[in-house]
Amino acid sequence: MKNKYSIFSLIKNAFSDHENWQQAWGDPEPKKEYDAVIVGGGGHGLATAYYLAKKHNLTNIAVVEKGWIGGGNTGRNTTIIRSNYLWDASAGLYDHALKIWENLSQELNYNVMFSQRGVMNLAHNLQDVRDLKRRTHANRLNGIDAIWLETDEVKKFCPIINTSQDIRYPVLGGTLQRRAGTARHDAVAWGYARGANEMGVDIIQNCEVKGIKRNGDKVEGLETTKGFIKTKKIGVVAAGHSSVIANMAGIKLPLESKPLQALVSEPVKPIIDTVVMSNAVHAYVSQSDKGELVIGAGTDSYVSYTQRGSHNIVEDTLKAILELYPIFSRMKMLRQWGGIVDICPDASPIISKTNIKGLYFNCGWGTGGFKATPGSGDLFAHTIANDEPHKLNAAFNLNRFVSGDLVDEHGAAAVAH
Amino acid sequence: MFLINCPFCGERDQSEFSSGGEAHIVRPKQPTELSDDEWAEFLFMRKNIKGVQFERWNHSHGCRKWFNVVRDTSNDKIHSVYKMGEKPPVK
Numbered sequence: 239m240k241n242k243y244s245i246f247s248l249i250k251n252a253f254s255d256h257e258n259w260q261q262a263w264g265d266p267e268p269k270k271e272y273d274a275v276i277v278g279g280g281g282h283g284l285a286t287a288y289y290l291a292k293k294h295n296l297t298n299i300a301v302v303e304k305g306w307i308g309g310g311n312t313g314r315n316t317t318i319i320r321s322n323y324l325w326d327a328s329a330g331l332y333d334h335a336l337k338i339w340e341n342l343s344q345e346l347n348y349n350v351m352f353s354q355r356g357v358m359n360l361a362h363n364l365q366d367v368r369d370l371k372r373r374t375h376a377n378r379l380n381g382i383d384a385i386w387l388e389t390d391e392v393k394k395f396c397p398i399i400n401t402s403q404d405i406r407y408p409v410l411g412g413t414l415q416r417r418a419g420t421a422r423h424d425a426v427a428w429g430y431a432r433g434a435n436e437m438g439v440d441i442i443q444n445c446e447v448k449g450i451k452r453n454g455d456k457v458e459g460l461e462t463t464k465g466f467i468k469t470k471k472i473g474v475v476a477a478g479h480s481s482v483i484a485n486m487a488g489i490k491l492p493l494e495s496k497p498l499q500a501l502v503s504e505p506v507k508p509i510i511d512t513v514v515m516s517n518a519v520h521a522y523v524s525q526s527d528k529g530e531l532v533i534g535a536g537t538d539s540y541v542s543y544t545q546r547g548s549h550n551i552v553e554d555t556l557k558a559i560l561e562l563y564p565i566f567s568r569m570k571m572l573r574q575w576g577g578i579v580d581i582c583p584d585a586s587p588i589i590s591k592t593n594i595k596g597l598y599f600n601c602g603w604g605t606g607g608f609k610a611t612p613g614s615g616d617l618f619a620h621t622i623a624n625d626e627p628h629k630l631n632a633a634f635n636l637n638r639f640v641s642g643d644l645v646d647e648h649g650a651a652a653v654a655h
Numbered sequence: 656m657f658l659i660n661c662p663f664c665g666e667r668d669q670s671e672f673s674s675g676g677e678a679h680i681v682r683p684k685q686p687t688e689l690s691d692d693e694w695a696e697f698l699f700m701r702k703n704i705k706g707v708q709f710e711r712w713n714h715s716h717g718c719r720k721w722f723n724v725v726r727d728t729s730n731d732k733i734h735s736v737y738k739m740g741e742k743p744p745v746k
Binding site for chain 2: 479481482490491492493494495538539541542543544546547548549550580583597639640641642
């Protein structure tokens with residue numbers, strides 16, 4: 239039984255110089271066999287393991303991670319959480335996640351620093367205005383809070399935005415989802431890891447999957463750098479490397495892996511207390527609790543697994559940021575990095591069974607997976623445990639690429655994918 | 656970020672080019688005969704290789720011609736470039 243984190247445990251441990259804190263999760267060697275193995279120890283994978291143990295009583299399971307937990311895209315994203323998607327299927331999926339976020343710190347007894355500071359999406363041309371107003375109406379029909387702001391209201395909500403009508407892409411208005419916001423990305427992985435480990439889930443780091451053993455149309459286990467692990471159910475949550483794992487199992491996925499970049503500035507005093515996204519010029523910005531501006535750039539157009547991305551992409555984003563926020567013109571950028579995102583042709587995720595019995599994929603989250611972490615884990619756990627999807631992820635099956643029943647969020651999402 | 660040796664213009668910055676994705680996906684000769692599975696395979700399914708991949712590029716801010724590139728997607732190193740219609744080199 240793990241000790242509960244509270245103000246009292248903090249005070250108690252202060253008296254022993256914080257040297258007696260209990261280990262948050264163990265570092266076991268893999269057992270010979272598990273009831274299910276999750277491939278990928280990011281937020282989505284750890285959440286899947288947590289809900290498999292908590293809601294479906296599957297505790298003889300493991301999460302295998304080739305690096306360290308939360309070291310991939312979980313630790314590389316810009317931490318934005320929102321659910322203002324256009325289509326009903328997406329709205330259901332992302333709002334399910336947002337509802338879990340709202341109580342996640344209490345549930346995990348781990349502060350994920352969820353902050354509902356609002357997310358504002360700007361419109362820069364007449365088509366943007368029409369699209370965003372349409373999306374606001376669609377959101378409200380789905381019970382998701384969304385309002386339309388005129389230019390002066392945008393300025394009032396975030397005074398540092400340049401709303402002059404003389405700039406190349408003037409601000410013609412925007413939408414606001416007040417329940418949206420940000421969370422601490424690492425804490426999400428750590429909180430789920432601690433919660434899952436407490437229920438008996440083995441979290442095995444530095445364990446890379448090298449092969450998937452199949453017997454006809456069903457899986458038998460995994461070849462890893464720590465030996466063979468026998469299991470009847472494999473849930474793959476490998477983000478940019480999903481296709482690599484799929485190739486091991488002999489199947490193809492409708493994915494392309496591309497670098498997506500982000501960068502942070504030097505820390506400054508509080509200047510922007512919300513998240514502002516702008517699709518047309520592809521710039522989004524928020525401020526971390528440490529004071530750094532967190533800026534998201536776009537993806538490169540080519541397939542690459544290099545976790546860097548091109549300089550011209552960052553340059554384009556910063557040009558847009560400077561036009562919209564002239565106040566940032568002398569800010570220095572401290573760090574820049576890339577993550578490999580797996581993009582589906584319709585920019586919607588895949589949470590699905592495959593033609594191989596016991597092999598499940600949760601992938602294709604593209605540039606926007608962080609926001610869905612709790613919902614994705616919950617629904618993927620349901621899919622693995624019951625061998626059939628929950629009604630909220632039924633539309634996100636692999637077969638939609640054959641049937642043509644796509645969930646096309648490409649142009650409809652609030653930010654370009 | 657890397658340089659691409661356009662077979663028509665010479666070595667230029669990658670930002671001058673547009674990626675056309677995986678190469679040698681053959682357009683179906685009889686589209687009306689295709690099953691839904693075959694359409695999905697042609698339109699959507701990709702190898703998405705981590706390693707040496709054959710792909711199409713267009714010099715969109717230059718000569719605007721298409722050509723093929725053999726590139727290692729794990730380090731962005733380009734092995735060779737060849738024109739459309741030419742036989743792909745054996746890797």
